[in-house]
Amino acid sequence: xxEEDFLQIIKTIxxxxxxxxxxxxxxxxxxxxxxxNLVEDVHFSLKYMTPYDIGYKSAMVNLxxxxxxxxxxxxxxxxxxxxxxxxxxxxxDFYNGLTDAxxxxxxxGGDITGAEKIMISVTAIGIDRDRKISSRKNAKxxxxxxxxxxxxxxxxxxxxxxxGEKEKNVLIDAHICPKAQTKFAQKIAENIxxxxxxxxxxDGLADAVFKIAKASKKTLVLDFNKIIFDKELKEQFPKNxxxxxxxxxxxxxxxxxIPKELxxxxxxxxxxxxxxxxxxxxxxxxxxxxxxxISDLENCYNxxx
Amino acid sequence: xxEEDFLQIIKTIxxxxxxxxxxxxxxxxxxxxxxxNLVEDVHFSLKYMTPYDIGYKSAMVNLxxxxxxxxxxxxxxxxxxxxxxxxxxxxxDFYNGLTDAxxxxxxxGGDITGAEKIMISVTAIGIDRDRKISSRKNAKxxxxxxxxxxxxxxxxxxxxxxxGEKEKNVLIDAHICPKAQTKFAQKIAENIxxxxxxxxxxDGLADAVFKIAKASKKTLVLDFNKIIFDKELKEQFPKNxxxxxxxxxxxxxxxxxIPKELxxxxxxxxxxxxxxxxxxxxxxxxxxxxxxxISDLENCYNxxx
Numbered sequence: 034x035x036e037e038d039f040l041q042i043i044k045t046i047x048x049x050x051x052x053x054x055x056x057x058x059x060x061x062x063x064x065x066x067x068x069x070n071l072v073e074d075v076h077f078s079l080k081y082m083t084p085y086d087i088g089y090k091s092a093m094v095n096l097x098x099x100x101x102x103x104x105x106x107x108x109x110x111x112x113x114x115x116x117x118x119x120x121x122x123x124x125x126d127f128y129n130g131l132t133d134a135x136x137x138x139x140x141x142g143g144d145i146t147g148a149e150k151i152m153i154s155v156t157a158i159g160i161d162r163d164r165k166i167s168s169r170k171n172a173k174x175x176x177x178x179x180x181x182x183x184x185x186x187x188x189x190x191x192x193x194x195x196x197g198e199k200e201k202n203v204l205i206d207a208h209i210c211p212k213a214q215t216k217f218a219q220k221i222a223e224n225i226x227x228x229x230x231x232x233x234x235x236d237g238l239a240d241a242v243f244k245i246a247k248a249s250k251k252t253l254v255l256d257f258n259k260i261i262f263d264k265e266l267k268e269q270f271p272k273n274x275x276x277x278x279x280x281x282x283x284x285x286x287x288x289x290x291i292p293k294e295l296x297x298x299x300x301x302x303x304x305x306x307x308x309x310x311x312x313x314x315x316x317x318x319x320x321x322x323x324x325x326x327i328s329d330l331e332n333c334y335n336x337x338x
Numbered sequence: 339x340x341e342e343d344f345l346q347i348i349k350t351i352x353x354x355x356x357x358x359x360x361x362x363x364x365x366x367x368x369x370x371x372x373x374x375n376l377v378e379d380v381h382f383s384l385k386y387m388t389p390y391d392i393g394y395k396s397a398m399v400n401l402x403x404x405x406x407x408x409x410x411x412x413x414x415x416x417x418x419x420x421x422x423x424x425x426x427x428x429x430x431d432f433y434n435g436l437t438d439a440x441x442x443x444x445x446x447g448g449d450i451t452g453a454e455k456i457m458i459s460v461t462a463i464g465i466d467r468d469r470k471i472s473s474r475k476n477a478k479x480x481x482x483x484x485x486x487x488x489x490x491x492x493x494x495x496x497x498x499x500x501x502g503e504k505e506k507n508v509l510i511d512a513h514i515c516p517k518a519q520t521k522f523a524q525k526i527a528e529n530i531x532x533x534x535x536x537x538x539x540x541d542g543l544a545d546a547v548f549k550i551a552k553a554s555k556k557t558l559v560l561d562f563n564k565i566i567f568d569k570e571l572k573e574q575f576p577k578n579x580x581x582x583x584x585x586x587x588x589x590x591x592x593x594x595x596i597p598k599e600l601x602x603x604x605x606x607x608x609x610x611x612x613x614x615x616x617x618x619x620x621x622x623x624x625x626x627x628x629x630x631x632i633s634d635l636e637n638c639y640n641x642x643x
Contacts, residue, residue, distance in 0.1 A: 036450045039420075039429050046433040047445045057446035059413060059463075062369060066446065068461055070417040072453045108364060112375040112417075112459040115344075124344050128351040140352045141362035141371065144459075145341045148377045154417040154449075154459030156373055158364075 055232055056102035056159070058166045064107075065159045065166060067098035073151040081194045084123045086209050087153070088130025094235065095157035096138065097213040097285045101233040103167045103222035104159030106215065108141045111155055114148035134213075164222040167231035172249035172290040176229070178305035179296050181217035181287040182261060183207075184238045185274060188281020189266045203265050211285040218287050220299050231289040239279040239315065241288040242305070243330045246314040253290075255305035258319040275320070360537055361407035361464070363471045369412075370464045370471060372403035378456040386499045389428045391514050392458070393435025399540065400462035401443065402518040402590045406538040408472045408527035409464030411520065413446045416460055419453035439518075469527040472536035477554035477595040481534070483610035484601050486522035486592040487566060488512075489543045490579060493586025494571045508570050516590040523592050525604050536594040544584040544620065546593040547610070548635045551619040558595075560610035563624040580625070 051057040056065040071077060071091055082090070092109060099106040111131065115124075131140065138157075190208030198205065218231065230245045238260070246253045260278060267274045290307050317325040356362040361370040376382060376396055387395070397414060404411040416436065420429075436445065443462075495513030503510065523536065535550045543565070551558045565583060572579045595612050620632040 038426065039418075039450050042426055042429050043433055043450075046430065046437060051444070051446040057413075057415065059446065062367060062463075062465070064367060064369075066413075066415060066461075066463070068415040068417045068448045068459070070419045070449045070451045070453075070457065070459060072419050072451060072457065074454070075419070075452045108362075108371075110362065110371060110373040110461060112373045112461075113344075114375045114377050114380070114457065121343065121347055124347050125351065128348055132351060139356070141356040141364065143373045144375045145344050145348075146375045146377060147380045148375075148455075148457070149379070150454060152375065152377065152419065152453070152457045152459075154373070154375060154457075154461075156371075156415060156417075156459075156461040158367075158371070160367070 054102060054168050055098040056104065058102065058161070063161055065099055065102045065104035065161055066156065067095055068154060068156040069094050069098070071153040082209060084126035085130035088127035089134045089210060091153045091155050092131045092134035093211055093213050094285065095155045096134065096215060097233045097235065099157050099159035100213050100215040100218040101167070101231050101287055102159065103164050103218065103231060104161050105219070106138045106157055106159045108139050108158045109135070109155055110141055111143035111153070113143065114146045114152040116149055116151065117147065119151070165225055165229070167222070167229055167289070169230045169232050169245045170248035171228040172230040172245050172251050172253070172307045173228065174251060174307055174309050176290040176307045177293045177296050177303045178242065178253060178255060178307065179289050179291060179301040180238070180261070180304055181214040182284070183263050184234060184260060184284050184286060185266050185277035185281045186263050187211060187283040188277040189263070189270055189274070193269065203263050204269065207284065211283060213285060214287045221289055221291060221295070224295055224299065225291060227292065229289060229291050231287060234284050234286045234288055235282060237280045237282045238288065239327060240282070240330060242315050243327055245288065245290060249307070250310050252308045252311050252313055252316060253305055254308055254316045254318065256319055257317050259302070259304040261302060279317070359407060359473050360403040361409065363407065363466070368466055370404055370407045370409035370466055371461065372400055373459060373461040374399050374403070376458040387514060389431035390435035393432035394439045394515060396458045396460050397436045397439035398516055398518050399590065400460045401439065401520060402538045402540065404462050404464035405518050405520040405523040406472070406536050406592055407464065408469050408523065408536060409466050410524070411443045411462055411464045413444050413463040414440070414460055415446055416448035416458070418448065419451045419457040421454055421456065422452065424456070470530055470534070472527070472534055472594070474535045474537050474550045475553035476533040477535040477550050477556050477558070477612045478533065479556060479612055479614050481595040481612045482598045482601050482608045483547065483558060483560060483612065484594050484596060484606040485543070485566070485609055486519040487589070488568050489539060489565060489589050489591060490571050490582035490586045491568050492516060492588040493582040494568070494575060494579070498574065508568050509574065513588065516588060518590060519592045526594055526596060526600070529600055529604065530596060532597065534594060534596050536592060539589050539591045539593055540587060542585045542587045543593065544632060545587070545635060547620050548632055550593065550595065554612070555615050557613045557616050557618055557621060558610055559613055559621045559623065561624055562622050564607070564609040566607060584622070
């Protein structure tokens with residue numbers, strides 16, 4: 034079964050009051066909360082990542098969720114399930130990676146248990162003091178689409194690692210040590226006056242804009258020429274770089290729909306706009322000889338993989 | 339490596355401000371938070387438990403943590419990592435078990451991913467409105483030790499299941515469907531006027547009183563005659579029932595040290611008292627021909643297993 038199918042079942046049992054965004058927003062407590070599971074050989078491999086890297090990334094993916102909801106990351110708890118053969122050094126390096134990613138965020142507890150493979154579950158808590166909380170269903174016609182940085186780099190880095198590349202470069206760095214775009218998200222959250230959509234590109238740029246379009250019942254039009262990517266990506270993958278930019282995951286950039294005036298005021302990279310729904314979820318112009326219309330993301334993934 | 343060794347390493351890296359109790363208490367947000375990982379074939383087996391049971395227990399162990407801190411359980415998030423062969427029915431039954439355990443607690447989100455074995459991580463959030471939050475380091479000389487119910491039943495139930503017992507009985511029920519003792523804990527939390535120790539017996543009665551004694555630097559004296567256990571336990575395990583009562587885990591009863599007046603007022607089962615430290619962490623009188631002194635729990639476990 035696929036995640037989407039599972040989510041459908043869960044929705045029928047518990048409702049969808051809180052399901053749909055990367056974080057749950059608990060208005061009564063003034064907090065946003067997010068949880069992510071990272072499983073060995075599903076989300077990371079000890080072949081390509083050190084214990085430090087794994088710790089760093091475990092914290093970072095959750096901080097990215099909090100940031101992209103408009104919250105200020107404050108605390109995390111860490112549930113760690115480890116095989117018996119794991120050494121003291123692993124745990125030390127893992128926690129050093131965690132703490133280096135956390136900045137002013139505090140680790141406040143969690144759980145340690147046994148397991149056959151490494152399983153990490155991090156829960157992050159953010160506060161929403163004096164700011165609007167985003168939701169992917171809030172894109173409004175007339176808003177522009179902005180992003181915080183290059184797309185496709187992490188997918189390119191993973192591919193290089195899988196091909197046996199040992200030397201670090203900008204793509205491999207993007208895969209191993211992605212940075213939560215907290216400052217970018219906070220600039221928007223602090224200045225926005227109206228409802229807005231914001232999420233991170235953990236599952237890829239196309240996935241993010243598609244989910245915002247679907248949830249908001251709008252058509253998002255992106256200009257491929259405006260999307261930033263690393264030069265290295267095109268050099269290394271001249272045939273595939275466009276697919277990697279659109280469908281590659283784990284760049285953890287922020288995608289947001291905000292008023293054009295705010296994007297200009299903050300000097301942000303505008304890559305598209307929100308229009309009334311016209312039977313296509315996402316349109317990508319300047320993509321190639323023909324514009325790309327995405328109304329079924331599943332097919333695009335199959336193409337990419 | 340053992341959990342305790344890992345915890346030592348973690349403490350040297352992140353400090354021990356929040357480590358030591360089942361929940362972290364975030365005073366600035368007015369919440370308590372707890373996270374538990376449950377791993378297939380480590381914490382549960384599909385041989386003995388249905389998906390419904392697993393869902394029920396996943397919620398329950400976390401509600402027990404919140405209750406035993408003195409908080410009111412309010413929200414949970416669920417990180418679920420599942421092998422590909424898992425069916426829709428599993429997820430449906432799992433969530434039905436979860437929701438049945440939750441009462442008025444809401445599921446507010448989480449994560450679903452792949453894995454080789456089932457891995458569940460539940461984070462629970464409670465509020466502490468108008469109540470004192472407990473800590474296991476707060477036992478005070480003169481307080482009495484109270485518990486919420488029978489000990490050893492879950493260990494007995496697990497043993498019966500492992501021996502091939504198919505029919506349900508009170509012991510097997512205690513293992514499969516333990517109940518978080520929320521009401522018991524809340525009665526104490528609502529009425530207590532001074533600092534107090536409280537925790538659940540997830541790792542056994544001896545473990546709980548030992549941890550409270552250690553953290554509080556006190557000697558806890560238990561009267562074995564006062565400890566409640568199911569008649570069935572003695573009948574099924576005439577040779578081992580005493581060990582099961584003391585060292586068997588997963589009963590999720592509440593152990594607390596409170597003033598005698600409050601215990602009498604609330605009509606609670608008193609099983610011992612807190613004394614100034616006299617070189618033994620836990621003394622158990624009326625245990626057998628000789629009193630039992632516990633200053634090294636590790637040795638007791640080795641005896642039990």
